[in-house]
Amino acid sequence: MTNQDRGPDPEISGKPNSASRTTLSHIMTGNDTNLLGTVHGGVIMKLVDDVAGAVAGRHSGGPAVTASMDEMAFLEPVRVGDLVHVKAQVNWTGRSSMEVGVRVLAERWNESKPAVQVGSAYLVFAAVDADGKPRPVPQVLPETERDRRRYQEAQIRRTHRLARRRAIMELRQNRAAEGIED
Ligand SMILES: CC(C)(COP(=O)(O)OP(=O)(O)OC[C@H]1O[C@@H](n2cnc3c(N)ncnc32)[C@H](O)[C@@H]1OP(=O)(O)O)[C@@H](O)C(=O)NCCC(=O)NCCS
Numbered sequence: 146m147t148n149q150d151r152g153p154d155p156e157i158s159g160k161p162n163s164a165s166r167t168t169l170s171h172i173m174t175g176n177d178t179n180l181l182g183t184v185h186g187g188v189i190m191k192l193v194d195d196v197a198g199a200v201a202g203r204h205s206g207g208p209a210v211t212a213s214m215d216e217m218a219f220l221e222p223v224r225v226g227d228l229v230h231v232k233a234q235v236n237w238t239g240r241s242s243m244e245v246g247v248r249v250l251a252e253r254w255n256e257s258k259p260a261v262q263v264g265s266a267y268l269v270f271a272a273v274d275a276d277g278k279p280r281p282v283p284q285v286l287p288e289t290e291r292d293r294r295r296y297q298e299a300q301i302r303r304t305h306r307l308a309r310r311r312a313i314m315e316l317r318q319n320r321a322a323e324g325i326e327d
Pocket residue numbers: 146147149150151152210211212213238239240241242243269270271273277278279306
């Protein structure tokens with residue numbers, strides 16, 4: 146992971162968020178449960194990674210791999226029979242990486258009420274070439290005030306990820322320089 150922001154490639158035209166935004170819908174079954182009988186968090190995380198990967202592939206026009214997944218929040222339990230909608234869009238782009246924001250909604254199978262938000266996550270995908278090396282992506286072009294807010298929030302998360310990584314690397318180097326082994 147690079148420690149500096151290199152900015153978008155000026156030779157690639159930008160793309161709006163709406164060009165790749167998508168939703169994956171899935172009915173939860175008995176195979177998806179944990180010991181409590183509600184849906185296992187890992188099942189939801191797989192759907193989140195699947196839909197985020199689809200969005201990253203569509204935005205970048207080719208293969209993209211998950212570089213990190215952070216701030217996965219589970220807000221409400223999901224039950225067997227619930228119809229789950231996993232909505233994703235590119236929030237932010239760097240040179241070759243994209244932050245994808247995901248919202249997980251559940252329509253309860255036995256209630257005729259609007260879907261409830263049951264989770265959310267932010268993932269970073271890196272677009273890669275045939276050799277698995279990072280390749281440049283189109284800059285995302287926010288279209289609405291909500292898109293602009295999401296872009297700005299993603300930029301804050303990006304800054305924190307880089308700062309955290311730098312701080313941890315410095316700590317490890319300092320410990321190694323002091324001859325501390327663990
Ligand atoms: C992600 C991967 C391509 C990055 O390769 P790299 O040699 O570290 O390349 P870079 O340091 O140039 O990183 C490329 C971009 O990804 C970002 N990135 C890399 N690792 C990251 C991480 N852990 N979190 C957030 N962003 C990350 C970098 O900041 C950079 O962004 P930018 O180009 O927009 O500035 C590489 O680590 C990889 O292939 N990982 C395995 C991915 C995979 O298999 N995922 C599925 C898991 S089963």
